[in-house]
Amino acid sequence: MEQINSHVEKLAGKVVVLGVSGSIAAYKSADLTSELRKAGAEVFVVMTESATRFITPLTLGTLSRNPVAVSLWDEGQGWQPGHIELADQADLFLVAPATANQIANFARGQCPDLLASIYLATRAPVLIAPAMNGKMYEHEATQENLKILESRGVHFIDPVVGELACGYEGVGKLAPIDQIVLESAGLLA
Numbered sequence: 001m002e003q004i005n006s007h008v009e010k011l012a013g014k015v016v017v018l019g020v021s022g023s024i025a026a027y028k029s030a031d032l033t034s035e036l037r038k039a040g041a042e043v044f045v046v047m048t049e050s051a052t053r054f055i056t057p058l059t060l061g062t063l064s065r066n067p068v069a070v071s072l073w074d075e076g077q078g079w080q081p082g083h084i085e086l087a088d089q090a091d092l093f094l095v096a097p098a099t100a101n102q103i104a105n106f107a108r109g110q111c112p113d114l115l116a117s118i119y120l121a122t123r124a125p126v127l128i129a130p131a132m133n134g135k136m137y138e139h140e141a142t143q144e145n146l147k148i149l150e151s152r153g154v155h156f157i158d159p160v161v162g163e164l165a166c167g168y169e170g171v172g173k174l175a176p177i178d179q180i181v182l183e184s185a186g187l188l189a
């Protein structure tokens with residue numbers, strides 16, 4: 001327990017840009033936001049449009065105590081474009097849950113939205129926690145995208161096996177929140 005606490009202490013005072021994409025597991029990002037903030041991190045949540053179908057920016061803004069960014073076209077705090085501002089501020093870029101779609105965007109360097117633009121613009125460590133239907137996760141396309149990202153230094157928290165929201169049993173469940181918090185802390189100096 002002491003070891004866990006000292007590990008998590010590394011989050012204190014650090015800026016975590018938390019990307020939330022359109023997975024059914026997006027509701028779990030409320031707990032994740034809360035736990036990261038309680039560990040002392042400054043959390044800036046970035047949601048995709050799809051994610052807002054699953055959980056509201058109001059919830060994540062309240063829990064993070066910071067405004068939530070969704071659109072690439074929102075004006076930032078200063079003169080810089082919002083995605084550059086967030087990308088530069090981040091000590092860690094954490095994407096949880098990460099959809100198959102965002103993983104594909106990142107692997108191809110495509111930037112159709114704020115989240116994918118931050119991925120390309122940041123030089124902070126990147127930690128991705130995929131969550132999706134097992135067949136989507138095991139699909140060659142997704143597996144190839146994951147390999148590409150891994151070869152570029154992206155860190156992953158693999159999804160776990162269990163009963164999936166889609167009705168299937170298999171791999172694809174978002175990793176436990178305490179594990180995501182712990183691995184986030186582990187990537188910080």
Ligand SMILES: Cc1cc2nc3c(=O)[nH]c(=O)nc-3n(C[C@H](O)[C@H](O)[C@H](O)COP(=O)(O)O)c2cc1C
Nearest residue numbers: 021022023024048050051099100101102131132133
């Ligand atoms: C009910 C429902 C649940 C979904 N869950 C997931 C999921 O867990 N993982 C995933 O990759 N896509 C999931 N999708 C599909 C994504 O929402 C869809 O691919 C979307 O375009 C992703 O957008 P984003 O990556 O910009 O957030 C789900 C869709 C629906 C309607």
